[in-house]
Amino acid sequence: MTDLKPCKVCRFDRQKSYGVVAHSLDQLKTKGSELLGFCPGSTVSVLLEEDGTVVEDEAYFLCLPSNTKFMLLRDKEMWSPAVRSECVSWQCLSSQLKQDLTAIILMSEAELQSLVDVPCSDLASALGFEPKKAQSLQDTLQQVLDRREEQRQSRELLQLYLKTVETERAQDPGSNPETEVDSSSGISSRTLMVLKGKTSPETRLSDQELQMVLNKGVASMARVLGWEVDRASALVMACETELKGRLGKIQALQSINSQAHHVRLSSTTDKDQEQTKRKKAAK
Incomplete structure (x- = not known):
């Protein structure tokens, strides 16, 4: 059986998000709809909360990293970019890290980049770290950003691959023999x-x-x-x-x-x- 994948789900307004585990895209829709209070039988589409990418392919869903945040939309609801409060400065983010370094996992790419861009001495002072330790932390944050970019490119390549396979299969009349179900x-x-x-x-x-x-x-x-x-x-x-x-x-x-x-x-x-x-x- 496919392993359960930990995910996060939210509505279009992003006011609340819920953790859920699912082994398939359909199960994510079912569980997510219940948590978000959608009416049973509602038509639901799944998008990546971060950039609005529509997720319809099962293989694409499986290759996404754990704890990916999805937005579940009903009819006439639309994705829009998140509007982040200006108070979420690098100082606020450093305070989160000071309490729990694992908060890195939940930070957006923009938040990670703001911590990478801040002068090392300022970050060290805010965290109470030695300059070398603060520099090491910034190097780690940059590695996290690089990995996320590689994952995004891999997802795009996978989508292109799947579309190419489907196109070739549709163009070849002999590629789908005995399709009776x-x-x-x-x-x-x-x-x-x-x-x-x-x-x-x-x-x-x-x-x-x-x-x-x-x-x-x-x-x-x-x-x-x-x-x-x-x-x-x-x-x-x-x-x-x-x-x-x-x-x-x-x-x-x-x-x-x-x-x-x-x-x-x-x-x-x-x-x-x-x-x-x-x-x-x-x-």
């Missing part, structure tokens, strides 16, 4: 054929099919396939491992691209410094 299980005959008749079937399933197996769970797959629970459990675990592996490859590719970008920037900086030295020597 079994009424009792809700699984296409093609997927059932792959699951029953192939060695390592998880390698032949699409991301959406893998996610469907995870959502069904061990008991349901055992019943649908007519297998023992142990065999069905091994299948579900294999599908989960395969899906995580595919997402991991995408994130690794993004990380490699990011590292290559940093190397190019460093190389350019070194060349500029060398040229400056040569100009000074020539004078």
Whole structure:
């Protein structure tokens, strides 16, 4: 089964937020709607609270980091950027850190950046730290910002990948054979054929099919396939491992691209410094 993911949910007005754990996007909608007081049966859309990105794809939801904050919207409700109070200055933020350093996890990127930008001596004085310790803290905050940026780029790359796969599948009339859906299980005959008749079937399933197996769970797959629970459990675990592996490859590719970008920037900086030295020597 897919691990439970800790999340946060809020309404469009952001007046209150609630913690919730969910193993799927549908469960997040259900639990979040109950906590936020939505009427049963309301049509709900899920967005990233930070930037308004619409979250509709299950695989995309699973690759988001824990404690991501989502905004749940009903019909005619719209996302808008958060209006932050001017009193939330770096001094207020440093007071939070002085009480609990783990508050870093809950800070927005703008808040983290304000702490990185403040002079090290001022931050050290506010926290009661030695200058070296304050500098180390700012380095850590910068690393957190860098990681969040990498995660955002990875999510964007994943979305592009999923859209490309769907486009290619739609353009290839032979890519979706036997699409009839079994009424009792809700699984296409093609997927059932792959699951029953192939060695390592998880390698032949699409991301959406893998996610469907995870959502069904061990008991349901055992019943649908007519297998023992142990065999069905091994299948579900294999599908989960395969899906995580595919997402991991995408994130690794993004990380490699990011590292290559940093190397190019460093190389350019070194060349500029060398040229400056040569100009000074020539004078």
